Amino acid sequence: MFVTTEVSTYLAEIDGFQMKIDEGTTILDAAHQCGIHIPTMCYLEGLSPYGGCRICSVEVSTDGGKTFRVAASCSYEIHRPIIVKTDTPRIRRIRKMLAELLVASAPNVKLAQDIAARFGINQVRFKMEDNRCLLCGLCVRICDEHMGGKALGFVGRGPEKKVSAPFAIRSELCLNCGGCDSICPGKMIPCQGVKEPGELCGKCLRLEEMPFCCPMGTFGCFCENNPLDQ
Amino acid sequence: MEFSMVDSIIDKHRCKSWALISILQDIQEQDGYLSQYVLRRVADKMKIPITRIYGVATFYKTLNLVPQGRHNITVCSGTACHVRGSNRLLKEIMSFLDVEPEGTTEDGEFTLNVVNCLGACAIGPVIVIDGKYHGKMSASKTKNLLIKCRS
Amino acid sequence: MKRLESIKDLERLRETIVAKNNTYEKTLSICGETGCRVYGSESLRQAFEREIQEKGLTDKIKLVFSGCHGFCEQGPIVTIEPDGIFYGKISEKDVASIVSETLINGKIIDSLLYEDPDTGEKIPYEKDIPFYKTQKKVVFNNHDLIDPTKFEDYMNFDGYQAICKVFSGMSPDQVITEIKESGLRGRGGGGFPTWQKWNSCRKAKGGTKYIICNCDEGDPGAFMDRSILEGNPHLVLEGMLIGAFAIGSKEGYVYVRHEYPLAWENAGLAIEQARELGLLGENILGTGFDFDIEVARGGGAFVCGESTALVASLEGGAGEPRDKQHLHTVDSGLWNKPTNLNNVETWANVPIIINNSAAWYSQIGTPLSKGTKIFSLVGKIRNTGLVEVPMGTTLREIVYDIGGGIPDGFEVKAVQTGGPSGGCIPNRLLDLPVDFDELTKVGSMMGSGGMIVMDEKTCMVDVARYFVKFLKEESCGKCLPCREGLKRMDEILTDIIEDQGTMGEIELLEELAFVMKEASLCGLGKTAPNSVLSTLEYFRDEYVAHVEQKKCPAGVCTALITYSINPEVCTGCGACLRDCPYDAIEGEKRKPHHIVTELCKKCGTCMDVCKFGAVEIT
Numbered sequence: 001m002f003v004t005t006e007v008s009t010y011l012a013e014i015d016g017f018q019m020k021i022d023e024g025t026t027i028l029d030a031a032h033q034c035g036i037h038i039p040t041m042c043y044l045e046g047l048s049p050y051g052g053c054r055i056c057s058v059e060v061s062t063d064g065g066k067t068f069r070v071a072a073s074c075s076y077e078i079h080r081p082i083i084v085k086t087d088t089p090r091i092r093r094i095r096k097m098l099a100e101l102l103v104a105s106a107p108n109v110k111l112a113q114d115i116a117a118r119f120g121i122n123q124v125r126f127k128m129e130d131n132r133c134l135l136c137g138l139c140v141r142i143c144d145e146h147m148g149g150k151a152l153g154f155v156g157r158g159p160e161k162k163v164s165a166p167f168a169i170r171s172e173l174c175l176n177c178g179g180c181d182s183i184c185p186g187k188m189i190p191c192q193g194v195k196e197p198g199e200l201c202g203k204c205l206r207l208e209e210m211p212f213c214c215p216m217g218t219f220g221c222f223c224e225n226n227p228l229d230q
Numbered sequence: 231m232e233f234s235m236v237d238s239i240i241d242k243h244r245c246k247s248w249a250l251i252s253i254l255q256d257i258q259e260q261d262g263y264l265s266q267y268v269l270r271r272v273a274d275k276m277k278i279p280i281t282r283i284y285g286v287a288t289f290y291k292t293l294n295l296v297p298q299g300r301h302n303i304t305v306c307s308g309t310a311c312h313v314r315g316s317n318r319l320l321k322e323i324m325s326f327l328d329v330e331p332e333g334t335t336e337d338g339e340f341t342l343n344v345v346n347c348l349g350a351c352a353i354g355p356v357i358v359i360d361g362k363y364h365g366k367m368s369a370s371k372t373k374n375l376l377i378k379c380r381s
Numbered sequence: 382m383k384r385l386e387s388i389k390d391l392e393r394l395r396e397t398i399v400a401k402n403n404t405y406e407k408t409l410s411i412c413g414e415t416g417c418r419v420y421g422s423e424s425l426r427q428a429f430e431r432e433i434q435e436k437g438l439t440d441k442i443k444l445v446f447s448g449c450h451g452f453c454e455q456g457p458i459v460t461i462e463p464d465g466i467f468y469g470k471i472s473e474k475d476v477a478s479i480v481s482e483t484l485i486n487g488k489i490i491d492s493l494l495y496e497d498p499d500t501g502e503k504i505p506y507e508k509d510i511p512f513y514k515t516q517k518k519v520v521f522n523n524h525d526l527i528d529p530t531k532f533e534d535y536m537n538f539d540g541y542q543a544i545c546k547v548f549s550g551m552s553p554d555q556v557i558t559e560i561k562e563s564g565l566r567g568r569g570g571g572g573f574p575t576w577q578k579w580n581s582c583r584k585a586k587g588g589t590k591y592i593i594c595n596c597d598e599g600d601p602g603a604f605m606d607r608s609i610l611e612g613n614p615h616l617v618l619e620g621m622l623i624g625a626f627a628i629g630s631k632e633g634y635v636y637v638r639h640e641y642p643l644a645w646e647n648a649g650l651a652i653e654q655a656r657e658l659g660l661l662g663e664n665i666l667g668t669g670f671d672f673d674i675e676v677a678r679g680g681g682a683f684v685c686g687e688s689t690a691l692v693a694s695l696e697g698g699a700g701e702p703r704d705k706q707h708l709h710t711v712d713s714g715l716w717n718k719p720t721n722l723n724n725v726e727t728w729a730n731v732p733i734i735i736n737n738s739a740a741w742y743s744q745i746g747t748p749l750s751k752g753t754k755i756f757s758l759v760g761k762i763r764n765t766g767l768v769e770v771p772m773g774t775t776l777r778e779i780v781y782d783i784g785g786g787i788p789d790g791f792e793v794k795a796v797q798t799g800g801p802s803g804g805c806i807p808n809r810l811l812d813l814p815v816d817f818d819e820l821t822k823v824g825s826m827m828g829s830g831g832m833i834v835m836d837e838k839t840c841m842v843d844v845a846r847y848f849v850k851f852l853k854e855e856s857c858g859k860c861l862p863c864r865e866g867l868k869r870m871d872e873i874l875t876d877i878i879e880d881q882g883t884m885g886e887i888e889l890l891e892e893l894a895f896v897m898k899e900a901s902l903c904g905l906g907k908t909a910p911n912s913v914l915s916t917l918e919y920f921r922d923e924y925v926a927h928v929e930q931k932k933c934p935a936g937v938c939t940a941l942i943t944y945s946i947n948p949e950v951c952t953g954c955g956a957c958l959r960d961c962p963y964d965a966i967e968g969e970k971r972k973p974h975h976i977v978t979e980l981c982k983k984c985g986t987c988m989d990v991c992k993f994g995a996v997e998i999t
Contacts, residue, residue: 051704051862054900060706070899075704090899094862097896099864116318125889126869135858153281154699154858155288157682159868161858167266173279250682250697255639282698288858289699290680294641298763308601309797309833312847316983325513346683346851349604350416351757352453352765353915363419369986370960 014084027084028056028071029087037087038073041115042136047145050137055098058088059085071093093121111185132186133163139180141182149175235260236271245276250286254293263294273298299334300340304358308347319355320344323367328370338381384659387667388545398533405443407484408462410525414449414475414608417456417645425457428476442484445534447525448612452879453766460507467507468493507866512764512783517745519753520609520729523771527613531645532654535615536999541660544622548668562739564751569595569724570799570828574819577720582711583628585719590630591701593722594621596637596644597691599683600800601851603831605755606725608767610637610644614651617672618730623735625672628721633672636691638679649676684856687904688722690857701857703901726755744822746772749859750816760833763788777811780834791836801826802849802908803842804915839899839921840937842927846874856905863906866897870913881939882928936998939983943999948973950995957987957996959997
């Protein structure tokens with residue numbers, strides 16, 4: 001006997017495209033289904049959505065287009081007919097400021113620079129810091145959801161929020177799988193560009209360089225400096 | 231701190247995971263702070279990953295992970311107290327004791343905390359020293375109290 | 382206490398209690414609220430107990446250690462009923478004379494009476510005191526005659542009568558209709574129609590439903606909820622009972638912030654008493670209805686006042702709000718079950734509505750904002766305390782008629798309402814009625830009821846920075862616009878205050894505000910810019926003065942002001958020289974002193990101690 005469960009579908013109109021979407025699908029996924037790309041930062045397919053960066057913000061209307069409010073498309077699930085606009089002046093204004101805030105906080109993280117460049121930011125009006133962690137939470141989620149480790153978590157709150165292993169040392173829950181390390185966008189070695197004509201900077205070859213979150217920055221890593229290995 | 235003390239507090243709250251914050255607060259009453267060993271014990275007994283316990287312990291202001299001074303001074307920085315000059319009061323205490331908020335003086339005597347409103351706004355500026363409330367405080371009144379505490 | 386098995390049992394118990402109460406000749410009530418306790422009202426109570434016992438009056442005089450009397454400025458307060466006499470600023474040395482003169486001989490002691498600061502008139506009766514005259518006590522009715530640790534006191538004043546009325550033939554739908562007709566809207570700040578929330582939760586899919594009482598009152602300057610829960614916890618419990626019946630819930634939680642120890646102790650005690658009596662637990666009063674309540678403590682996080690963050694905290698985790706715009710808490714809240722969350726004051730209004738009828742309740746207030754609201758009136762105001770007025774009362778009436786105006790002859794510059802999510806209302810808008818909608822129209826909000834009065838010596842840029850700094854520290858940190866936005870707003874405002882501001886930064890503040898309002902994950906981030914936006918709207922000139930003229934018109938921002946002594950006023954008494962912690966004052970005896978600017982740290986001590994007003998700020 002086959003048992004089929006009825007899934008409701010709803011009419012979703014995204015940037016003018018109309019389609020029937022299964023209940024519970026996120027706007028981001030629905031947009032992908034009709035080929036519309038929405039920029040993201042803390043989202044990764046396969047991991048649960050976090051809704052932290054808000055870069056995937058879109059305008060949503062559930063009253064037939066009379067009023068629109070802003071929502072994060074990665075975590076907004078469709079449970080009724082909706083109209084979505086992914087690229088309006090309001091959304092662009094939001095994304096630009098978010099990108100400016102991001103790159104002011106972490107200018108040495110390539111992903112932040114990429115996002116800023118994509119939204120046309122060429123100057124930052126805030127004091128530049130040098131954080132290497134974007135607080136995207138991908139490492140926390142991959143450890144928790146895919147590896148079953150639960151060795152990393154968010155610590156503190158507000159501007160002091162960080163990603164860390166408990167007590168800032170690699171915990172016994174850590175499986176040494178390297179998942180957090182590989183998924184971290186902050187780890188990417190920034191391209192400094194060539195300064196002198198003909199110069200080879202050699203940075204891209206320095207792959208053995210430690211992740212920038214280390215040492216003692218955000219969480220314990222896999223290099224020989226970690227006390228758990230001694 | 232004895233693990234049996236930790237266990238009995240957890241049992242008093244019937245080991246309910248939703249009571250975690252109250253459990254940590256009750257345990258903290260004993261030593262004034264939550265040590266690594268105590269937190270790991272809670273994780274073991276309540277079968278909650280230590281990562282989550284650590285995340286909760288670092289999220290809430292009332293939970294301390296470092297030993298506190300012999301005396302605790304809390305300055306209320308609620309709006310009503312602020313408008314009555316609590317910021318100036320705080321600066322004076324900081325310079326008198328040479329300590330930052332959430333820090334402890336070098337001699338281990340005083341820990342300074344700032345709280346966002348104790349709800350005693352009518353008698354602001356309010357300072358709590360070792361659980362005792364003092365209202366309508368000024369810089370000089372506070373200094374005298376601190377000197378009394380020291381001796 | 383014997384367990385009550387039926388409504389008849391409860392009524393019989395009530396009759397006994399009321400009869401016992403009627404044997405007393407007078408009631409002496411001492412305010413036992415946290416603020417008055419700071420001034421020693423506990424030892425005052427012990428002193429009265431001793432004195433009354435010594436004089437053999439224990440059967441004639443009922444002593445009540447009650448919740449808040451409201452007029453915190455006059456604490457410790459003692460009132461005598463049924464006369465209605467009000468004595469303020471009482472100390473232990475007054476106990477003997479109050480007992481012998483007033484209680485025994487019926488004489489009023491003039492020196493203990495409230496004195497009108499303008500006319501010098503002594504006012505013996507509470508109802509005639511300007512602070513109380515125009516208030517309307519609905520939630521605080523009989524508050525001063527109820528000892529929160531004694532359930533009998535609550536029973537004496539129609540306690541648990543509403544739930545009996547509900548159990549005697551009302552259906553859940555009828556209860557919800559009654560609440561609908563009363564017009565009750567949420568008192569926590571949102572102003573959402575209470576009946577609608579209850580109805581949605583009732584209709585939500587699933588058998589297990591939860592109700593929550595939000596006592597995480599985090600708005601600095603607000604202590605209404607604390608007073609209600611501390612002073613009359615049974616009123617709140619009865620409200621939750623009625624709500625649970627209407628919604629179909631068996632489990633309720635009272636979430637109290639950690640900073641309110643007396644509130645969670647009294648709530649816990651009231652729950653134990655209710656359980657003993659069988660008013661909580663299984664088969665309540667023999668009706669077959671089960672419901673129980675637990676107290677949960679907060680950990681010190683303002684964000685936990687937001688309902689999804691509160692739910693996350695109640696589940697034993699960090700107070701991170703959930704980004705579930707498509708799913709409301711009434712459909713999926715605590716442990717993903719339908720959950721109805723209401724504020725303490727909202728719950729407190731429920732038994733009152735059921736007892737007195739929706740028709741009676743809806744006559745109070747304005748067409749869209751029914752009932753009364755309790756405000757905490759604090760800051761630069763003569764009569765600080767808690768006031769309960771009908772919705773629609775103007776700010777001017779509250780600040781001047783009830784509040785007594787500003788001390789020291791200053792003028793109201795602005796009234797800050799709605800906590801950090803609210804805004805400042807300038808002097809020229811004081812005739813606005815206070816209700817859910819009017820203040821929102823001018824860029825503020827009524828919020829949960831905090832009302833902070835500011836005078837000319839308050840710098841509005843400093844106020845904006847104060848709120849931004851507060852929210853920055855309280856932000857959960859999950860979302861980028863709030864976490865980074867507040868950090869940068871704080872940096873910019875600090876620049877402006879410390880002499881580094883530029884005009885471009887004001888525009889940048891406005892741009893940040895727009896993005897934070899639109900893109901933040903939860904209400905904290907979305908309303909965080911309000912303090913900046915409302916101060917910019919009404920006090921833009923102050924921002925410009927800080928940035929362009931490098932001056933602080935209110936004389937607050939230390940980087941932009943200078944302290945000096947007016948040589949024409951200074952008598953050379955030397956008080957400032959003696960008290961200056963930085964030895965920054967020089968001068969000979971009886972000759973005008975002066976402040977050495979390089980050493981002056983602008984702590985303000987000299988201004989505080991000078992009896993002649995010779996210290997000036999420019």
